Amino acid sequence: MMGEVRVPQAVWEQLRATLLADLSCETKCFLLCRTLESDARVVFLAREVVPVPDEGYAQRTASLVETRPEFVHALLVRCAREGYALLDAHTHPWTTQPRFSAIDDRSDLQKFQTTQPMSPPFRHGSLVFGNDMSFEGRFWDYAREAFAPITRLQVLDMPPQTRYGVGCAPQEWATAAQAVYDRQVRAFGAEGQAMLSRLRVAVVGAGGLGSQIANALALLGVGRLLLIDPDRLELSNLNRVVGASYAQAARGWRKARALAQRLNRVRPPESRTITPLPVDVRTPGALAHLLGCDLIVGAVDSAVVRQYLNTVAMCALIPYLDAGVGVRSADGRLEQGGGQVQVIVPGATACLACTERGIRQSVEEQLTPHQRELSIRGGYIQGEAIPNPQVVFLNGVVGNLLAWELVKLITGCAPVQPYVYYDLLGQHAFPARAERNPNCLLCSAHPDSLLGQGLYGLMGYLAPPRAPKRKPIPAPRGQ
Ligand SMILES: [Zn+2]
Incomplete structure:
Protein backbone atom coordinates (compact mmCIF):
# COMPACT_ATOMS: atom_id res chain seq x y z
CA MET A 1 0.00 0.00 0.00
CA GLY A 165 9.62 11.48 -1.34
CA VAL A 166 13.35 11.00 -0.74
CA GLY A 167 14.14 7.56 -2.18
CA CYS A 168 10.78 7.36 -4.01
CA ALA A 169 11.72 8.93 -7.35
CA PRO A 170 9.96 7.11 -10.17
CA GLN A 171 11.80 4.53 -12.23
CA GLU A 172 13.68 5.57 -15.31
CA TRP A 173 11.54 5.98 -18.37
CA ALA A 174 11.41 2.78 -20.43
CA THR A 175 13.94 3.02 -23.23
CA ALA A 176 11.77 0.94 -25.61
CA ALA A 177 9.37 3.88 -25.90
CA GLN A 178 12.12 6.36 -26.67
CA ALA A 179 12.16 5.59 -30.40
CA VAL A 180 8.40 6.16 -30.65
CA TYR A 181 8.50 9.52 -28.89
CA ASP A 182 11.87 10.72 -30.20
CA ARG A 183 10.44 13.78 -32.01
CA GLN A 184 8.46 14.82 -28.96
CA VAL A 185 11.41 14.42 -26.62
CA ARG A 186 13.11 16.93 -28.90
CA ALA A 187 10.16 19.29 -28.28
CA PHE A 188 9.66 19.11 -24.54
CA GLY A 189 12.53 17.02 -23.21
CA ALA A 190 12.96 13.48 -21.87
CA GLU A 191 11.67 14.43 -18.42
CA GLY A 192 8.60 16.07 -19.95
CA GLN A 193 7.87 12.92 -21.94
CA ALA A 194 8.41 10.79 -18.84
CA MET A 195 5.89 12.93 -16.97
CA LEU A 196 3.31 12.32 -19.69
CA SER A 197 4.04 8.59 -19.61
CA ARG A 198 3.32 8.46 -15.85
CA LEU A 199 0.01 10.26 -16.21
CA ARG A 200 -3.42 8.66 -15.70
CA VAL A 201 -6.12 10.65 -17.50
CA ALA A 202 -9.90 10.13 -17.60
CA VAL A 203 -11.49 11.45 -20.80
CA VAL A 204 -15.21 11.86 -20.26
CA GLY A 205 -17.07 11.91 -23.56
CA ALA A 206 -15.95 9.84 -26.56
CA GLY A 207 -17.92 11.72 -29.20
CA GLY A 208 -16.74 14.18 -31.83
CA LEU A 209 -14.69 16.31 -29.44
CA GLY A 210 -13.69 13.66 -26.87
CA SER A 211 -12.39 11.30 -29.56
CA GLN A 212 -10.15 14.08 -30.96
CA ILE A 213 -8.74 14.72 -27.49
CA ALA A 214 -8.26 11.01 -26.73
CA ASN A 215 -6.54 10.56 -30.08
CA ALA A 216 -4.09 13.39 -29.33
CA LEU A 217 -3.40 12.12 -25.80
CA ALA A 218 -2.85 8.56 -27.06
CA LEU A 219 -0.36 9.79 -29.66
CA LEU A 220 1.38 11.98 -27.09
CA GLY A 221 2.11 8.88 -25.02
CA VAL A 222 -0.05 9.66 -21.98
CA GLY A 223 0.48 6.64 -19.73
CA ARG A 224 -3.05 5.52 -19.01
CA LEU A 225 -6.25 6.69 -20.62
CA LEU A 226 -9.70 5.87 -19.37
CA LEU A 227 -12.48 6.61 -21.88
CA ILE A 228 -15.85 7.12 -20.20
CA ASP A 229 -18.99 7.35 -22.33
CA PRO A 230 -22.18 5.25 -22.15
CA ASP A 231 -23.37 6.15 -25.68
CA ARG A 232 -23.54 3.86 -28.67
CA LEU A 233 -22.27 4.78 -32.13
CA GLU A 234 -24.81 5.87 -34.72
CA LEU A 235 -24.33 6.41 -38.42
CA SER A 236 -24.67 10.17 -37.87
CA ASN A 237 -21.47 10.04 -35.73
CA LEU A 238 -19.31 8.90 -38.62
CA ASN A 239 -18.64 12.42 -39.88
CA ARG A 240 -16.61 13.28 -36.82
CA VAL A 241 -15.90 10.52 -34.30
CA VAL A 242 -12.26 9.50 -34.62
CA GLY A 243 -11.61 5.78 -34.83
CA ALA A 244 -15.18 4.63 -35.47
CA SER A 245 -15.82 2.32 -38.41
CA TYR A 246 -18.96 1.98 -40.49
CA ALA A 247 -19.44 -1.61 -39.32
CA GLN A 248 -19.19 -0.60 -35.66
CA ALA A 249 -21.72 2.19 -36.12
CA ALA A 250 -24.09 -0.13 -37.97
CA ARG A 251 -23.85 -2.64 -35.09
CA GLY A 252 -24.25 0.05 -32.43
CA TRP A 253 -20.89 -0.45 -30.68
CA ARG A 254 -20.20 1.65 -27.64
CA LYS A 255 -18.23 4.76 -28.59
CA ALA A 256 -15.71 4.22 -25.80
CA ARG A 257 -15.01 0.64 -26.84
CA ALA A 258 -14.52 1.45 -30.53
CA LEU A 259 -12.20 4.33 -29.68
CA ALA A 260 -10.11 2.37 -27.18
CA GLN A 261 -9.64 -0.47 -29.66
CA ARG A 262 -8.45 1.88 -32.39
CA LEU A 263 -6.15 3.97 -30.22
CA ASN A 264 -4.49 0.98 -28.56
CA ARG A 265 -3.42 -0.31 -31.98
CA VAL A 266 -1.33 2.81 -32.58
CA ARG A 267 0.71 2.32 -29.42
CA PRO A 268 3.68 0.07 -28.64
CA PRO A 269 2.49 -3.32 -27.24
CA GLU A 270 3.61 -2.54 -23.67
CA SER A 271 1.61 0.68 -23.54
CA ARG A 272 -1.76 -0.46 -24.80
CA THR A 273 -3.29 0.94 -21.66
CA ILE A 274 -6.35 2.68 -23.06
CA THR A 275 -9.43 1.35 -21.29
CA PRO A 276 -13.08 1.90 -22.18
CA LEU A 277 -15.65 2.44 -19.45
CA PRO A 278 -19.04 2.54 -21.20
CA VAL A 279 -21.13 3.79 -18.27
CA ASP A 280 -22.61 7.09 -17.08
CA VAL A 281 -19.78 8.95 -15.38
CA ARG A 282 -22.08 9.85 -12.46
CA THR A 283 -22.44 6.25 -11.28
CA PRO A 284 -20.52 5.30 -8.11
CA GLY A 285 -18.51 2.69 -10.05
CA ALA A 286 -17.28 5.33 -12.48
CA LEU A 287 -16.50 7.67 -9.60
CA ALA A 288 -14.02 5.18 -8.15
CA HIS A 289 -12.22 5.20 -11.51
CA LEU A 290 -12.29 8.99 -11.77
CA LEU A 291 -10.78 9.32 -8.31
CA GLY A 292 -7.90 7.06 -9.37
CA CYS A 293 -6.83 9.49 -12.11
CA ASP A 294 -4.32 12.35 -12.02
CA LEU A 295 -6.31 14.51 -14.39
CA ILE A 296 -9.87 14.69 -15.70
CA VAL A 297 -10.77 15.85 -19.20
CA GLY A 298 -14.40 16.72 -19.91
CA ALA A 299 -15.76 16.80 -23.46
CA VAL A 300 -19.48 16.48 -22.82
CA ASP A 301 -22.38 18.66 -23.93
CA SER A 302 -24.41 18.33 -20.74
CA ALA A 303 -23.93 21.23 -18.33
CA VAL A 304 -25.04 19.01 -15.45
CA VAL A 305 -22.30 16.44 -16.18
CA ARG A 306 -19.71 19.20 -16.51
CA GLN A 307 -20.70 20.65 -13.17
CA TYR A 308 -20.47 17.18 -11.68
CA LEU A 309 -16.93 16.70 -13.05
CA ASN A 310 -16.00 20.14 -11.74
CA THR A 311 -17.29 19.17 -8.29
CA VAL A 312 -15.39 15.86 -8.29
CA ALA A 313 -12.24 17.72 -9.31
CA MET A 314 -12.62 20.25 -6.47
CA CYS A 315 -13.42 17.64 -3.83
CA ALA A 316 -10.60 15.29 -4.85
CA LEU A 317 -8.07 18.01 -5.80
CA ILE A 318 -7.67 16.72 -9.34
CA PRO A 319 -6.92 19.17 -12.18
CA TYR A 320 -9.80 19.33 -14.65
CA LEU A 321 -9.66 20.39 -18.32
CA ASP A 322 -12.99 21.22 -19.89
CA ALA A 323 -13.74 21.77 -23.57
CA GLY A 324 -16.89 22.56 -25.52
CA VAL A 325 -17.87 23.49 -29.06
CA GLY A 326 -20.95 24.97 -30.66
CA VAL A 327 -22.13 25.88 -34.15
CA ARG A 328 -25.23 27.79 -35.13
CA SER A 329 -26.45 27.67 -38.70
CA ALA A 330 -29.49 28.84 -40.66
CA ASP A 331 -30.41 27.81 -44.20
CA GLY A 332 -27.00 26.40 -44.89
CA ARG A 333 -25.29 29.55 -43.71
CA LEU A 334 -23.02 29.25 -40.73
CA GLU A 335 -23.86 32.13 -38.42
CA GLN A 336 -21.78 31.41 -35.36
CA GLY A 337 -19.26 28.82 -34.30
CA GLY A 338 -16.52 28.33 -31.80
CA GLY A 339 -15.31 26.51 -28.75
CA GLN A 340 -13.45 26.97 -25.51
CA VAL A 341 -10.91 25.23 -23.34
CA GLN A 342 -10.72 25.88 -19.63
CA VAL A 343 -7.88 24.64 -17.45
CA ILE A 344 -8.97 24.26 -13.85
CA VAL A 345 -6.49 23.63 -11.07
CA PRO A 346 -8.49 23.34 -7.83
CA GLY A 347 -7.80 26.29 -5.57
CA ALA A 348 -5.41 27.94 -8.05
CA THR A 349 -7.63 28.95 -11.01
CA ALA A 350 -11.30 29.76 -11.54
CA CYS A 351 -13.46 26.65 -11.48
CA LEU A 352 -16.44 26.04 -13.75
CA ALA A 353 -18.84 27.37 -11.13
CA CYS A 354 -16.81 30.59 -10.88
CA THR A 355 -17.36 31.36 -14.55
CA GLU A 356 -20.77 32.70 -15.40
CA ARG A 357 -21.03 30.54 -18.53
CA GLY A 358 -21.10 27.37 -16.49
CA ILE A 359 -23.72 28.71 -14.16
CA ARG A 360 -25.95 29.84 -17.04
CA GLN A 361 -25.83 26.45 -18.74
CA SER A 362 -26.53 24.72 -15.50
CA VAL A 363 -29.60 26.89 -15.00
CA GLU A 364 -30.83 26.09 -18.52
CA GLU A 365 -30.76 22.40 -17.85
CA GLN A 366 -32.89 22.85 -14.81
CA LEU A 367 -35.76 24.57 -16.61
CA THR A 368 -39.27 23.11 -16.73
CA PRO A 369 -40.03 20.95 -19.80
CA HIS A 370 -42.03 23.78 -21.37
CA GLN A 371 -39.29 26.35 -20.78
CA ARG A 372 -36.77 23.92 -22.17
CA GLU A 373 -38.77 23.36 -25.33
CA LEU A 374 -38.94 27.10 -25.95
CA SER A 375 -35.26 27.36 -25.24
CA ILE A 376 -34.40 24.53 -27.61
CA ARG A 377 -36.57 26.03 -30.35
CA GLY A 378 -34.82 29.30 -29.78
CA GLY A 379 -31.50 27.50 -30.19
CA TYR A 380 -30.32 28.23 -26.67
CA ILE A 381 -29.67 24.67 -25.59
CA GLN A 382 -27.24 22.52 -27.50
CA GLY A 383 -26.86 18.80 -27.83
CA GLU A 384 -30.53 18.16 -27.16
CA ALA A 385 -33.46 16.62 -29.02
CA ILE A 386 -32.96 18.81 -32.07
CA PRO A 387 -29.63 17.76 -33.56
CA ASN A 388 -27.13 20.59 -33.75
CA PRO A 389 -24.62 21.10 -36.51
CA GLN A 390 -21.35 19.29 -35.73
CA VAL A 391 -18.21 19.57 -37.78
CA VAL A 392 -14.93 17.71 -37.50
CA PHE A 393 -12.61 20.65 -38.13
CA LEU A 394 -13.99 22.62 -35.18
CA ASN A 395 -13.64 19.55 -32.91
CA GLY A 396 -10.12 19.05 -34.23
CA VAL A 397 -9.00 22.60 -33.45
CA VAL A 398 -10.57 22.78 -29.99
CA GLY A 399 -9.59 19.21 -29.05
CA ASN A 400 -5.98 19.94 -29.93
CA LEU A 401 -6.03 23.27 -28.08
CA LEU A 402 -6.94 21.24 -25.01
CA ALA A 403 -4.19 18.69 -25.67
CA TRP A 404 -1.67 21.54 -25.91
CA GLU A 405 -2.78 23.07 -22.61
CA LEU A 406 -2.53 19.62 -21.01
CA VAL A 407 1.03 19.18 -22.25
CA LYS A 408 1.99 22.61 -20.88
CA LEU A 409 0.30 21.88 -17.57
CA ILE A 410 2.14 18.57 -17.09
CA THR A 411 5.56 19.26 -18.59
CA GLY A 412 5.85 22.97 -17.81
CA CYS A 413 7.32 23.54 -21.31
CA ALA A 414 5.36 26.80 -21.72
CA PRO A 415 2.94 28.90 -19.65
CA VAL A 416 -0.59 27.51 -19.35
CA GLN A 417 -3.49 29.60 -20.63
CA PRO A 418 -6.36 29.01 -18.20
CA TYR A 419 -9.12 29.95 -20.66
CA VAL A 420 -8.88 29.94 -24.46
CA TYR A 421 -11.68 30.69 -26.88
CA TYR A 422 -11.57 29.76 -30.54
CA ASP A 423 -13.71 31.70 -33.00
CA LEU A 424 -14.44 29.60 -36.07
CA LEU A 425 -15.59 32.40 -38.39
CA GLY A 426 -12.91 34.88 -37.35
CA GLN A 427 -10.30 32.07 -37.48
CA HIS A 428 -8.50 33.02 -34.33
CA ALA A 429 -7.93 31.68 -30.86
CA PHE A 430 -7.62 34.12 -27.99
CA PRO A 431 -7.23 33.91 -24.22
CA ALA A 432 -10.18 35.06 -22.12
CA ARG A 433 -10.22 36.02 -18.48
CA ALA A 434 -11.70 33.51 -16.11
CA GLU A 435 -11.82 35.25 -12.74
CA ARG A 436 -11.92 33.27 -9.53
CA ASN A 437 -14.93 34.00 -7.42
CA PRO A 438 -13.53 34.64 -3.92
CA ASN A 439 -16.80 33.36 -2.43
CA CYS A 440 -17.16 30.30 -4.68
CA LEU A 441 -18.80 27.53 -2.72
CA LEU A 442 -16.69 24.97 -4.55
CA CYS A 443 -13.16 26.29 -4.92
CA SER A 444 -12.59 29.18 -2.53
CA ALA A 445 -10.40 29.00 0.57
CA HIS A 446 -13.51 29.41 2.73
CA PRO A 447 -13.59 26.75 5.51
CA ASP A 448 -16.93 25.42 4.23
CA SER A 449 -16.00 25.21 0.53
CA LEU A 450 -15.84 21.82 -1.16
CA LEU A 451 -12.12 22.18 -1.88
CA GLY A 452 -10.36 18.99 -0.76
CA GLN A 453 -13.45 17.64 1.00
CA GLY A 454 -13.12 14.21 -0.66
CA LEU A 455 -16.20 12.01 -0.44
CA TYR A 456 -17.65 14.32 2.23
CA GLY A 457 -18.19 16.94 -0.45
CA LEU A 458 -19.57 14.43 -2.94
CA MET A 459 -22.11 12.76 -0.70
CA GLY A 460 -25.01 14.87 -1.97
CA TYR A 461 -24.18 13.86 -5.54
CA LEU A 462 -23.98 10.13 -5.05
CA ALA A 463 -27.03 8.01 -5.64
CA PRO A 464 -28.15 6.31 -2.42
CA PRO A 465 -26.90 2.72 -2.29
CA ARG A 466 -29.34 0.29 -3.83
CA ALA A 467 -31.01 -2.21 -1.55
CA PRO A 468 -29.26 -5.57 -1.94
CA LYS A 469 -31.02 -7.93 -4.35
CA ARG A 470 -32.93 -10.58 -2.50
CA LYS A 471 -32.04 -14.07 -3.44
CA PRO A 472 -34.99 -15.80 -5.11
CA ILE A 473 -36.56 -18.30 -2.77
CA PRO A 474 -35.83 -21.75 -4.22
CA ALA A 475 -38.88 -23.58 -5.49
CA PRO A 476 -39.93 -26.43 -3.24
CA ARG A 477 -38.70 -29.72 -4.56
CA GLY A 478 -40.51 -32.91 -5.35
CA GLN A 479 -43.90 -31.38 -6.02
ZN1 LIG B 1 -15.12 28.25 -8.19
Missing part, protein backbone atom coordinates in the same frame (compact mmCIF):
# COMPACT_ATOMS: atom_id res chain seq x y z
CA MET A 2 1.15 3.51 -0.82
CA GLY A 3 0.21 7.01 0.20
CA GLU A 4 -0.01 10.30 -1.60
CA VAL A 5 -0.68 13.84 -0.36
CA ARG A 6 -2.51 16.55 -2.34
CA VAL A 7 -2.17 20.10 -1.10
CA PRO A 8 -4.01 23.17 -2.44
CA GLN A 9 -1.78 26.16 -3.20
CA ALA A 10 -2.94 28.25 -0.21
CA VAL A 11 -2.43 25.39 2.25
CA TRP A 12 1.02 24.72 0.81
CA GLU A 13 2.02 28.37 1.23
CA GLN A 14 0.93 28.23 4.86
CA LEU A 15 2.74 24.93 5.43
CA ARG A 16 5.97 26.35 3.98
CA ALA A 17 5.68 29.56 5.98
CA THR A 18 5.05 27.61 9.19
CA LEU A 19 7.79 25.01 8.77
CA LEU A 20 10.52 27.26 7.37
CA ALA A 21 9.98 30.26 9.67
CA ASP A 22 12.81 29.26 11.98
CA LEU A 23 15.62 27.12 10.59
CA SER A 24 17.64 27.23 13.82
CA CYS A 25 15.55 24.49 15.39
CA GLU A 26 13.08 21.77 14.44
CA THR A 27 9.50 22.91 13.87
CA LYS A 28 6.32 20.91 14.04
CA CYS A 29 2.79 21.37 12.71
CA PHE A 30 -0.17 19.19 11.76
CA LEU A 31 -2.21 18.75 8.58
CA LEU A 32 -5.90 17.95 8.87
CA CYS A 33 -6.85 15.89 5.83
CA ARG A 34 -9.69 14.11 4.14
CA THR A 35 -8.75 10.78 2.60
CA LEU A 36 -9.60 8.88 -0.56
CA GLU A 37 -9.01 5.17 -0.21
CA SER A 38 -8.57 2.32 -2.65
CA ASP A 39 -7.00 -1.11 -2.12
CA ALA A 40 -3.59 0.07 -3.25
CA ARG A 41 -3.53 3.73 -2.33
CA VAL A 42 -4.52 6.25 0.29
CA VAL A 43 -4.70 9.86 -0.86
CA PHE A 44 -4.49 12.50 1.87
CA LEU A 45 -6.28 15.72 0.84
CA ALA A 46 -4.81 18.48 3.00
CA ARG A 47 -7.44 20.94 4.23
CA GLU A 48 -5.87 22.83 7.07
CA VAL A 49 -2.50 23.53 8.67
CA VAL A 50 -2.48 23.53 12.47
CA PRO A 51 0.72 25.20 13.73
CA VAL A 52 2.01 24.36 17.20
CA PRO A 53 2.01 27.42 19.50
CA ASP A 54 5.03 27.90 21.80
CA GLU A 55 3.14 26.49 24.77
CA GLY A 56 2.23 23.39 22.69
CA TYR A 57 5.90 22.26 22.57
CA ALA A 58 7.28 19.95 25.25
CA GLN A 59 10.79 20.14 23.76
CA ARG A 60 12.22 22.03 20.83
CA THR A 61 15.93 22.09 19.92
CA ALA A 62 18.09 22.10 16.80
CA SER A 63 17.72 18.31 16.49
CA LEU A 64 14.64 17.38 18.47
CA VAL A 65 11.00 18.37 18.64
CA GLU A 66 8.19 17.09 20.80
CA THR A 67 4.65 18.37 21.34
CA ARG A 68 2.68 18.23 24.58
CA PRO A 69 0.30 15.25 24.78
CA GLU A 70 -2.65 17.53 25.66
CA PHE A 71 -2.16 19.46 22.42
CA VAL A 72 -2.17 16.28 20.31
CA HIS A 73 -5.07 14.84 22.25
CA ALA A 74 -7.24 17.89 21.54
CA LEU A 75 -6.41 17.52 17.83
CA LEU A 76 -7.32 13.82 17.83
CA VAL A 77 -10.66 14.64 19.40
CA ARG A 78 -11.28 17.13 16.61
CA CYS A 79 -10.28 14.54 13.98
CA ALA A 80 -12.70 12.01 15.44
CA ARG A 81 -15.50 14.56 15.60
CA GLU A 82 -15.02 16.08 12.14
CA GLY A 83 -13.85 12.99 10.27
CA TYR A 84 -10.31 14.16 9.55
CA ALA A 85 -7.14 12.17 9.06
CA LEU A 86 -3.99 13.54 10.69
CA LEU A 87 -0.52 14.05 9.27
CA ASP A 88 2.19 15.12 11.71
CA ALA A 89 4.83 17.23 9.98
CA HIS A 90 8.19 18.30 11.34
CA THR A 91 11.44 19.65 9.93
CA HIS A 92 15.02 18.54 9.76
CA PRO A 93 16.20 22.07 8.99
CA TRP A 94 19.85 21.13 8.40
CA THR A 95 19.26 19.02 5.30
CA THR A 96 17.75 18.80 1.82
CA GLN A 97 17.51 15.00 2.01
CA PRO A 98 15.36 14.48 5.10
CA ARG A 99 15.02 10.91 6.41
CA PHE A 100 13.19 9.76 9.49
CA SER A 101 15.64 9.34 12.37
CA ALA A 102 15.70 6.43 14.80
CA ILE A 103 13.99 8.71 17.32
CA ASP A 104 11.28 9.49 14.72
CA ASP A 105 10.84 5.74 14.12
CA ARG A 106 10.28 5.03 17.79
CA SER A 107 7.97 7.96 18.40
CA ASP A 108 5.91 7.36 15.21
CA LEU A 109 5.48 3.69 16.06
CA GLN A 110 4.28 4.61 19.52
CA LYS A 111 1.88 7.28 18.19
CA PHE A 112 0.45 5.06 15.47
CA GLN A 113 -0.07 2.16 17.85
CA THR A 114 -1.92 4.51 20.17
CA THR A 115 -4.29 5.64 17.42
CA GLN A 116 -4.64 2.18 15.81
CA PRO A 117 -8.03 1.65 17.54
CA MET A 118 -9.34 4.84 15.84
CA SER A 119 -8.64 3.27 12.42
CA PRO A 120 -10.63 2.79 10.28
CA PRO A 121 -11.82 5.28 9.24
CA PHE A 122 -9.13 7.43 10.87
CA ARG A 123 -5.73 7.58 9.18
CA HIS A 124 -2.53 8.72 10.83
CA GLY A 125 0.74 9.55 9.11
CA SER A 126 3.84 11.66 9.37
CA LEU A 127 6.05 13.75 7.13
CA VAL A 128 9.54 15.08 7.67
CA PHE A 129 10.62 18.09 5.60
CA GLY A 130 14.05 19.41 4.70
CA ASN A 131 14.91 23.10 4.42
CA ASP A 132 13.80 23.13 0.74
CA MET A 133 10.52 21.31 1.50
CA SER A 134 11.84 18.00 0.14
CA PHE A 135 10.26 15.27 2.26
CA GLU A 136 9.98 11.70 3.43
CA GLY A 137 6.57 10.40 4.43
CA ARG A 138 4.73 7.40 5.82
CA PHE A 139 1.38 6.45 7.27
CA TRP A 140 0.08 3.67 9.41
CA ASP A 141 -1.33 0.69 7.54
CA TYR A 142 -3.68 -0.50 10.26
CA ALA A 143 -4.48 -3.77 8.44
CA ARG A 144 -0.81 -4.85 8.42
CA GLU A 145 0.08 -2.87 11.55
CA ALA A 146 3.12 -1.48 9.77
CA PHE A 147 4.43 1.71 8.17
CA ALA A 148 3.51 2.31 4.53
CA PRO A 149 5.35 4.94 2.48
CA ILE A 150 3.94 8.26 1.30
CA THR A 151 5.67 8.45 -2.05
CA ARG A 152 4.26 11.55 -3.70
CA LEU A 153 3.14 15.04 -2.77
CA GLN A 154 1.16 17.08 -5.27
CA VAL A 155 0.94 20.83 -4.87
CA LEU A 156 -2.10 22.22 -6.71
CA ASP A 157 -0.23 25.23 -7.94
CA MET A 158 -0.33 26.71 -11.42
CA PRO A 159 1.21 24.66 -12.90
CA PRO A 160 0.86 21.80 -10.39
CA GLN A 161 4.08 20.42 -8.87
CA THR A 162 4.68 16.75 -8.23
CA ARG A 163 7.24 16.10 -5.51
CA TYR A 164 8.51 12.61 -4.76
